[in-house]
Amino acid sequence: MRLRTNALGLLAIAVPLVLAAVTTPALAHSENGVAIDFWGGFTHPIFGPDHVIAMVAVGLWGAFLGAPAIWTLPVVFPLVMAVGGALGVAGLPLPGVETGIAVSAIMLGGMVAFAAKPPLWIAAVLVGAFAIFHGHAHGAELPVGADAVAFSMGFVVATGTLHLGGITFGGLSHWPAGSIAVRVAGGVISLLGFAYLGKIL
Amino acid sequence: MTRLFCAALVVCLFGSATPALAHAPIMGIGGVFGGVIHAMLVPEHGLTLLALGLVLGRQKQDARRSGMLIFAALLTCGLVAAALIGEETVAADLLLVATGALGLLIAAAWTPPRLVLGLAALAGLMFALDSKPDGTSAVESTRMLIGSGLGAALALAAVAEGAVYLRGHALLIAARVAGSWIAAIGIMVLSLRIVTRMTIG
Numbered sequence: 001m002r003l004r005t006n007a008l009g010l011l012a013i014a015v016p017l018v019l020a021a022v023t024t025p026a027l028a029h030s031e032n033g034v035a036i037d038f039w040g041g042f043t044h045p046i047f048g049p050d051h052v053i054a055m056v057a058v059g060l061w062g063a064f065l066g067a068p069a070i071w072t073l074p075v076v077f078p079l080v081m082a083v084g085g086a087l088g089v090a091g092l093p094l095p096g097v098e099t100g101i102a103v104s105a106i107m108l109g110g111m112v113a114f115a116a117k118p119p120l121w122i123a124a125v126l127v128g129a130f131a132i133f134h135g136h137a138h139g140a141e142l143p144v145g146a147d148a149v150a151f152s153m154g155f156v157v158a159t160g161t162l163h164l165g166g167i168t169f170g171g172l173s174h175w176p177a178g179s180i181a182v183r184v185a186g187g188v189i190s191l192l193g194f195a196y197l198g199k200i201l
Numbered sequence: 202m203t204r205l206f207c208a209a210l211v212v213c214l215f216g217s218a219t220p221a222l223a224h225a226p227i228m229g230i231g232g233v234f235g236g237v238i239h240a241m242l243v244p245e246h247g248l249t250l251l252a253l254g255l256v257l258g259r260q261k262q263d264a265r266r267s268g269m270l271i272f273a274a275l276l277t278c279g280l281v282a283a284a285l286i287g288e289e290t291v292a293a294d295l296l297l298v299a300t301g302a303l304g305l306l307i308a309a310a311w312t313p314p315r316l317v318l319g320l321a322a323l324a325g326l327m328f329a330l331d332s333k334p335d336g337t338s339a340v341e342s343t344r345m346l347i348g349s350g351l352g353a354a355l356a357l358a359a360v361a362e363g364a365v366y367l368r369g370h371a372l373l374i375a376a377r378v379a380g381s382w383i384a385a386i387g388i389m390v391l392s393l394r395i396v397t398r399m400t401i402g
Contacts, residue, residue, distance in 0.1 A: 071374045075308050075381040082385035086392035142393055149244045152389040156382045 041154025044138060045162070050101050050196045051134055053189045055159055057108035058127055059166020060186055064112055064173050069120055073127050074163040078156055080128040081135035088139025097140075098196075100133030105193030112170075112186025115179075231341055236348020239332065241356055245390070246328060249296055250356045252303035252383045253324050255376055256312050257357075258364020264314045265361055271318055272325035273354045279329025280346045284339075292330035294391060299324040301387025307380025310373070328353055 045051045055077075062073040087094060094100075107126065110116075118126075138155065142148065169185065172178025195201040240246055257268045299320050306312050306320075332349040334342055367376050 071378060075377055078381050078385040079305075079308065079388075082388035085389045089389070089392045089396050091396070139389070139392070142389075148393050149248075149386070149390050152386045152393075153244065153248075155389070156385045160378065160382055 038150045038154035038157075041148070041151035041156075042158045044141070044151075044155055045134075045158045048137075049201075050098075050105060050193075051137070052162060053192050054101060054104045054108060054130065054134065055162035056166040056169075057105060057112060057186065057189045059163040059168075060112045060170040060182060060189075061108055061123070061127075061166075062163070063167045063170025064115065064182060064186075065117055065120075065123060069123055070167060072120060072124055074160065074167070076124045076128050077131045077163065078159055080131035081138075081159065082156075084132035084135025085139030085142070086135075087132075088136040089142055091140075094133070094136045097133050097137050100130065101137060102193050102197035104130035104133060105196065106190050107193075109186045109189030109191075109193055113183050113190055114186075115183060231337075232344045233348035233351070236332075236334075236345035236350075237352035237355075238348075239334065239345060240328075240349040240352030245293070245297060245300065246331070246353070247356075248383055248386065249300045249303075249324050249328060250353060250360055252300050252307065252380070253321060254357055254360025255307050255364050255367075255380065256303050256317055257321070257361035258367060259307075259310075259312045260314060260317060264317070265365075268318055268321040269354075269358055269361060272321045272357060273350075275322045275325030276329045276350050276353060279326040280332070280350050283330050283333040284343055284346055286330070286333075292327045294394060296324065296327035296331050297387045297391045297394075299327060301384045301391065304380045304382070304384030304387055308377050308384055309380075310377055 045055065058073050058077055062070040065073075084094075108130065111118075111123075111126075142151070170182050173182045192201065241250075253268075253272065257265045260268060303320055303324070306317070329346075329350065332346060332353075334345045337345065364376075367373060
């Protein structure tokens with residue numbers, strides 16, 4: 001009974017957030033052809049594979065660390081990412097953005113691969129620091145001139161969904177074989193990060 | 202359980218929003234009902250009601266109802282002002298500020314009653330000032346403003362009373378994640394608007 005109530009409550013939060021955005025028509029496009037609607041925002045982080053692996057790594061690491069990191073990291077990331085996005089929108093320069101994004105995949109993937117379990121505040125600071133780079137990269141590409149509520153909703157929901165994907169997969173770490181699979185995934189993410197850093201990909 | 206269903210349904214309905222319709226009458230729908238629809242279909246208004254409702258749902262019954270009453274009172278004052286003021290205001294920006302602050306409070310699970318009441322007042326006033334439809338007659342505009350007020354008050358009451366049932370651990374975490382998303386959306390949209398205003402004018 002309680003489980004069902006919890007599930008309904010979750011739906012009460014998740015469904016309106018998703019529906020509020022999903023029902024958006026494509027009303028406008030920016031000068032560079034980016035759709036200024038929910039799907040434009042939703043696909044923006046997803047079409048950047050270097051962003052995707054880092055987002056998934058955040059979820060993986062959160063799941064690996066367990067509570068409260070499993071939800072603290074996905075709360076910290078979008079908040080700091082939005083600040084980075086604001087810096088990018090404002091045109092404030094941030095050196096080494098692409099390097100920072102690649103390093104985020106290396107570090108976060110490496111944390112999972114080596115089963116690193118630092119104190120929560122260190123994990124949060126690390127994730128927050130990398131979120132600045134991701135947010136700045138996205139913010140600098142946001143189409144100026146649009147009323148970007150739906151775009152931003154899609155953008156944030158996509159980021160959260162990627163975290164959720166990482167958390168879901170990271171949930172396997174409760175089992176010995178699953179833990180190995182999660183650590184291997186972290187290693188793959190870290191290697192991909194090196195590939196992005198070396199401009200191989 | 203039934204109340205939760207009803208709350209979820211109402212939230213879903215107002216969440217099924219179509220953006221970019223702000224300040225424009227919806228084709229074929231006017232009058233009071235058009236105002237009700239307007240209050241629920243503008244994404245940033247929906248986000249504000251969701252955020253405020255989630256925060257008020259965390260309050261004790263007296264504080265929750267005080268918050269709703271203050272929102273309704275300032276909403277009424279704002280609607281009267283909106284009917285009299287014909288020029289653009291910074292209401293949309295301040296509404297986003299209030300929404301972002303509410304999102305931060307949800308994410309931090311910190312809802313001091315006096316601060317919540319202040320934000321409820323700010324949200325109510327700015328919601329009303331941001332609800333004035335463009336390009337309509339004075340009579341039609343007044344009807345739509347009345348509808349906006351009714352729609353906003355009813356939607357807020359539904360979300361706030363529904364949020365009372367978000368009691369389980371998983372639901373509280375989901376609410377905090379939703380709060381971080383709302384705050385992130387507020388920060389990004391506000392920064393984009395400010396930069397757009399500075400760039401385009």
